[in-house]
Amino acid sequence: MNILEVENLQVTDMNTGQIIVYNSSFHLKQGNCLAIVGESGSGKSVTCRSIMRLNKPWIHQSGDIFFKGENVNHLSEKEMRKKRGKNLCMILQNGMSAFDPSCVIGVHLRETLVAHFGWSNQEIETKMKKAMESVMLKNPIETMNKYPHQLSGGMLQRIMIALALVLEPDIMIADEPTTALDTISQFEVIEQFIQLRERMGCSMIFVSHDLGVVKKIADDVLVMKDGKIVERGDISTVFSKAEHEYTKYLVSTRLEVSNHFRKIMGRV
Numbered sequence: 187m188n189i190l191e192v193e194n195l196q197v198t199d200m201n202t203g204q205i206i207v208y209n210s211s212f213h214l215k216q217g218n219c220l221a222i223v224g225e226s227g228s229g230k231s232v233t234c235r236s237i238m239r240l241n242k243p244w245i246h247q248s249g250d251i252f253f254k255g256e257n258v259n260h261l262s263e264k265e266m267r268k269k270r271g272k273n274l275c276m277i278l279q280n281g282m283s284a285f286d287p288s289c290v291i292g293v294h295l296r297e298t299l300v301a302h303f304g305w306s307n308q309e310i311e312t313k314m315k316k317a318m319e320s321v322m323l324k325n326p327i328e329t330m331n332k333y334p335h336q337l338s339g340g341m342l343q344r345i346m347i348a349l350a351l352v353l354e355p356d357i358m359i360a361d362e363p364t365t366a367l368d369t370i371s372q373f374e375v376i377e378q379f380i381q382l383r384e385r386m387g388c389s390m391i392f393v394s395h396d397l398g399v400v401k402k403i404a405d406d407v408l409v410m411k412d413g414k415i416v417e418r419g420d421i422s423t424v425f426s427k428a429e430h431e432y433t434k435y436l437v438s439t440r441l442e443v444s445n446h447f448r449k450i451m452g453r454v
């Protein structure tokens with residue numbers, strides 16, 4: 187069963203008239219992880235923001251986006267707000283931009299969870315504490331009393347994942363969630379994503395530059411170039427029998443990087 191079906195999504199910058207995403211159609215199967223890969227500026231983030239309906243006002247999107255059969259592209263902003271968080275949850279490239287810098291993290295977490303579930307402060311604290319501990323965040327209560335700038339990028343991403351664990355969204359959209367992190371934090375945060383999928387069985391869209399990560403986490407993949415989907419399929423087929431020149435290029439450069447790594451580590 188498909189939990190999400192995107193049909194003929196076209197995204198245009200109304201200021202310039204430029205088409206950013208051309209007539210894009212794809213689907214996400216219930217419980218699967220769909221990766222979107224492609225070079226910088228190919229339209230991956232705009233595609234994700236279109237599903238969430240979070241594009242800037244001058245960015246116009248047309249087409250159909252069916253979430254569990256309901257066309258969310260036709261919902262009012264008020265109705266859409268109810269879907270965000272609980273049904274469709276997005277983890278951004280930079281954790282800092284997700285939180286309000288003027289208040290401590292706990293305020294943001296409480297506001298989100300009260301809006302969706304109406305829980306008491308005590309309930310929220312208990313649930314968040316458990317979720318934060320499960321993503322290896324030590325001293326959760328102390329952390330909730332900190333401002334975003336007092337925490338590292340890796341910690342903020344983990345807090346977002348912990349919040350997602352509590353929200354249990356139907357679809358999690360992770361837009362290059364490790365780009366802003368150092369290599370060790372990247373590895374740890376990816377591990378958390380893999381566990382999140384295993385624990386919740388949630389459906390996921392995972393945007394990444396890193397084909398190694400994609401291979402590890404995703405079932406299916408879309409390759410985007412200049413606003414168009416140029417290749418799609420299950421991970422192993424796309425990796426082993428890439429048809430489009432651009433995918434072949436992506437796969438070969440990825441292999442070159444890992445071969446180089448092996449060589450310098452003396453393993454070739």
Ligand SMILES: Nc1ncnc2c1ncn2[C@@H]1O[C@H](COP(=O)(O)OP(=O)(O)OP(=O)(O)O)[C@@H](O)[C@H]1O
Binds near residue numbers: 226228232233
């Ligand atoms: N708010 C915006 N206003 C105008 N143009 C935008 C806006 N956001 C994105 N674009 C344009 O849309 C195109 C696709 O951008 P997008 O951020 O989706 O690329 P991407 O594939 O996610 O790249 P990256 O990997 O660098 O994040 C780019 O040409 C970008 O300049």
